[in-house]
Amino acid sequence: MATAPWIHAPCCYSPRIASDHKNGTQGTVGSSLSSSSSCSSSSTSSSGLSFSSGSNSGQRHQGLRAQAMSSTSQGMSIARNLKNDPDHLLVLVHGILASPSDWTYAEAELKRRLGKKFLIYASSCNTYTKTFTGIDGAGKRLADEVMQVVKKTDGLKRISFLAHSLGGLFARYAIAVLYSPNTYNGDQPGDPSNVIENSERKSPSKGVTIAGLEPINFITLATPHLGVKGRKQLPFLLGVPILEKLAPPIAPFFVGRTGSQLFLTDGKSNKPPLLLRMASDCDDGKFFSALGAFKCRIVYANVSYDHMVGWRTSSIRRETELGKPPQRSLDGYKHVVDVEYCPPVPSDGAHFPPKAAKAKEAAQNTPNAENTIEYHEIMEEEMIQGLQQLGWKKVDVSFHSAFWPFFAHNNIHVKNEWLHNAGVGVIAHVADSLKQQESSSILTATL
Template sequence: MVEETFNGGMDVLSSSDQKTSSADHIVIMVHGILGSTADWKFAADRFVRELPDKVIVHCSDRNMYKLTLDGVDIMGERLAEEVIEVINRRPEARKISFIAHSVGGLVARYAIGRLYRPPRRKAGEDLSGDVGDGISGGTICGLEAMNFITVATPHLGSRGNKQVPFLFGVIAIEKVASSVIHLIFRRTGRHLFLNDNDEGEPPLLQRMLDDCGELSFMSALRAFKRRVAYANVGYDHIVGWRTSSIRRNSELPKWKESLREKYPHIVYEEKSEGKNDDKCTMDSTTVSNCDALEEELVTGLNRVPWERVDVSFHTSRLRFAAHSVIQVKHTTQSEGADVIQHMIDHFLH
């Protein structure tokens, strides 16, 4: 059953009143650049069909189409307001998860930083040793943080070599793209290519490695019981494998064609342990050096554990549309349905 919200958003829940009444887990699905609520329709329907008495899915509507060009921060603030409205409509909710595609993953990371609520600490209690298993007690707007899942999201930005595959890895072309991207994708383009400079501040993605004033970016990410990065190993011409899987070049695994009938496009899986290092250092030398900045982003994000799921559509006739196929953006083509099923089968609810 689909309920349309006042602003045109979409809540997807079971058609059974009995099952809906027991569902206490809100799943927020966030689309990518120039996207809409329809982008996640296939996944939303599948989640509710498989987990009818567990989840209520909300497909975000607050940043559709050209509004996705306004910048990660502005979109993140809008998403945070939208999530609060969803929670207020669902007083029975106790848990929350996010599933986000492409730049939507960055927007979701910003929004949870705004929505994070710190734990109530007892006198003398020290929670500094937690590296991100959801045991810190922090919540997302009062709800237990369960799954934070990104799909083909450029966590390391798009400025590094081969981070945007359709630029062919030619450094000269990548430099030109970095200098003109704002003419096409406006403020969002600046954020993705790490050349934003708001009032002399470091790039937004760099600032999002730590808690920053009222925005608890890293504490919020750490609060989730799971963080998962789904990434295309190839044929994604928008977001490269390295940036979407939060790895260095040397860490990209050698993968083999899947032999699993249930997940034919899942070619590699791994779990990393979080490294509870000190806060990431931000200085002028880091900002001026692209490789150093990318290293800082990798190091900073890996302070919490991640599950990485690598996906390949190299044998598919739709392989050149891998960036959309991985989320089954077009419901008439269900090539990536096994990726959605993998999410459901491993979903903490």
């Protein structure tokens, strides 16, 4: 991947118990005993220990038998504890003006479907108006929160993220903060490898970790990966030119720094907006490398009726790549209408060419329809080129047949079990995708 012009250099033990002779007068303990039992009999012949009849030999035999049974019981207990302890952290990240309670249904359903190997944690560091402080600020808080969870939990080996709406951008920033290409050298202070004992983890592929753990899934639901600038990217504006013209300069007054970042007008005119920087590796962080470290990246996108996030931005597609969505749901997953795997597309990555700087300045100073459209088209293409260098699974969701289709943005993650239950099929699909990838990861680790 070519470097963008603004980018600088980096940055049971279960022993078998000896059998008795049928007449009960003799018993043989061979090599099937545990190593500790074998050590206690190291002075005997290699053929094993033979006990003649009598009270002393019987007591000795019973003692060894009890020792073996005790070791077996302890081994089974240890194995049972290890089996029940979670080793896969799944972080749930809510969207704008939201809280962990938005995940009440999804969290319970994921726990039921995924079992005890997953530790499901709903983030609480960016509740309500904290989501207005900027994607970068919220992302750093999320990274700190995840590290605290990892430090307090023994035995974690893998990590995944499931994020809704703006939370997907928070998560993309956070994983860049948590990204570490050399986790196991233990030489750097604060290195995530010090969080968990190395003996309790399996080394991830390529030695890359997120919060010291092996990155598995990165999943977003209706996330504006390309921002909300451009025609119908913020659907509640109804595509009305005057409203779309007024929205960028007004947004910061309502949603703070986050608003200017979503409309790609943040920073000086000669500096690329944050979302463009997040489509590559740059001085701000290894955003591209962090995303690429995950074994599976999935974007769920509402094809219609989402009043907050358009289909194009949530599915990381160009306008020309949007076809007519199927109307029929996939078997077992109501309202999930299509799944497409998009392999990596080679390119020279995201850039901020001189014409983009001029377009940004014009969009900031004189935000007329012509200037904003030109700037958006340049930025969208650059972000797509950057992000499509990675493979993505794209899942299209359509609530056209739901009783309340205009609740699509909250239906997709079942914000309220009673009001937004049209999305239960989406959560079921997410759970099965997580299970499938988990099984694949475990199988790969055992080979």
